[in-house]
Amino acid sequence: MATPKKVTVLDYGSGNIRSAVRALEHVGADVTLSRRAEDVLDAEGLLVPGVGAFAAVMKALKDVGALQWIGRRVAGNRPVLGICVGHQVMFEEGVEHGIRTPGLGEWPGSVELLPAPIVPHMGWNTVEPPENTRLFKGIENERFYFVHSYAVQSWQFDVTQPRMQPPAVTWAEHGARFVAGVENGPLSAVQFHPEKSGDAGAQLLKNWLGTL
Amino acid sequence: MTVAIRVIPCLDVDAGRVVKGINFEGLRDAGDPVELAKRYNAAGADELTFLDVTASSGNRETTFDVVSQTAEEVFIPLTVGGGVRAASDVDRLLRAGADKASINTAAVARPEVINEITERFGSQVLVLSVDARRTTDPGCPSGFEVTTHGGRTGTGIDAVAWAKEAAERGVGEILLNSIDADGTKEGFDLDMIRAVRAAVKVPLIASGGAGKPEDFPPAIAAGADAVLAASIFHFGPVDMIARVKQAIKEAGFPVR
Numbered sequence: 001m002a003t004p005k006k007v008t009v010l011d012y013g014s015g016n017i018r019s020a021v022r023a024l025e026h027v028g029a030d031v032t033l034s035r036r037a038e039d040v041l042d043a044e045g046l047l048v049p050g051v052g053a054f055a056a057v058m059k060a061l062k063d064v065g066a067l068q069w070i071g072r073r074v075a076g077n078r079p080v081l082g083i084c085v086g087h088q089v090m091f092e093e094g095v096e097h098g099i100r101t102p103g104l105g106e107w108p109g110s111v112e113l114l115p116a117p118i119v120p121h122m123g124w125n126t127v128e129p130p131e132n133t134r135l136f137k138g139i140e141n142e143r144f145y146f147v148h149s150y151a152v153q154s155w156q157f158d159v160t161q162p163r164m165q166p167p168a169v170t171w172a173e174h175g176a177r178f179v180a181g182v183e184n185g186p187l188s189a190v191q192f193h194p195e196k197s198g199d200a201g202a203q204l205l206k207n208w209l210g211t212l
Numbered sequence: 213m214t215v216a217i218r219v220i221p222c223l224d225v226d227a228g229r230v231v232k233g234i235n236f237e238g239l240r241d242a243g244d245p246v247e248l249a250k251r252y253n254a255a256g257a258d259e260l261t262f263l264d265v266t267a268s269s270g271n272r273e274t275t276f277d278v279v280s281q282t283a284e285e286v287f288i289p290l291t292v293g294g295g296v297r298a299a300s301d302v303d304r305l306l307r308a309g310a311d312k313a314s315i316n317t318a319a320v321a322r323p324e325v326i327n328e329i330t331e332r333f334g335s336q337v338l339v340l341s342v343d344a345r346r347t348t349d350p351g352c353p354s355g356f357e358v359t360t361h362g363g364r365t366g367t368g369i370d371a372v373a374w375a376k377e378a379a380e381r382g383v384g385e386i387l388l389n390s391i392d393a394d395g396t397k398e399g400f401d402l403d404m405i406r407a408v409r410a411a412v413k414v415p416l417i418a419s420g421g422a423g424k425p426e427d428f429p430p431a432i433a434a435g436a437d438a439v440l441a442a443s444i445f446h447f448g449p450v451d452m453i454a455r456v457k458q459a460i461k462e463a464g465f466p467v468r
Binding site for chain 2 (some may be wrong): 018019022023025052053095097115117118119120121122123124125143145148149173174193194195197198201202
């Protein structure tokens, strides 16, 4: 059996963080829950969870000194996976109740309220992964568990240089089409909760471990 | 491309044991909430709800153990209700492994607690549980009244107005339980579902009255985004969740 992949789940005080740890352990990762710089920077994979408000998550990341860590890992080609609000903060900004909060800015785009009759978008929804997906391989037609009111509804990161690998963008729909997942070199993120998405979610985490 | 209708079995837990009896064969321990949670997960449940009916707060510690053991083994959303009075109770449940908490009596007694909980943990964490019954009380113009203590005590509060207020205060979902329909197995109170649906934008979970798979599609047509039931799953055949989903699907609604 292969050596378990070493993954750090970033512990910055966000909601039910244990579920991400348990789900990763369940698929065979060697998981550390930590906010220490060396654990975050040295792990083979970093998982950034996130529950609650965009602004609160950004503040919490800042408070534990984690704002630079994600960019530093990405620059060093060290894999990172963001989940839910941990996905949203990878973008330029979040707009909640008319207040704009800068995000980590790894990708262009704004996280805004979904124009749907029923909000939050809560429950199991389908996704549309692109051909070149690695995360959704084998689970392209499964449903995943979403809980959110805000989302990135326009993807503005079109790569024109032929030498660059274009990001693999997965879409979903609730009131509007929105970005449900991005795979961009070492940086990946999903709007839903793989750790709460049963067997399909477990497979997605397994697929991510396979990229480490 | 639409979110699936959620089918949610509800387990009543007293001092760490499932009560109201479960009728499954092949279970090592039918009173073990963890074993039942695993069974329902394998049977296709989209979410699970534990209702802690423990009378004495001293025995409530066991609930946290049950939640944490379940979260170790079942990777679908878990809501826990019963005894939630303050943000600190929600914090403990989340730390134990719950994804959401449901609140009922404590919110009726002090609605501000909804703001306190959702401002700290986000709207998605809180389900407002409303036990409502039909009434002719002029103080309840919708014709539905909020009750407490399992439907035994009327409050004189209009159920539709209460659902609307709670949504404005920040609850992420409303679990609407019809006291009149509960236990009748004659179907959901569709008028009640329609009335609350028209008043709120947050997801609505319908409960009370389900006796057979065919009872579910009308509740969804009336506006429910999810359906919750207990005895039909506990006492029905093992594949009851699949049968319910089949009925929902045949009526043209999406299921997982």
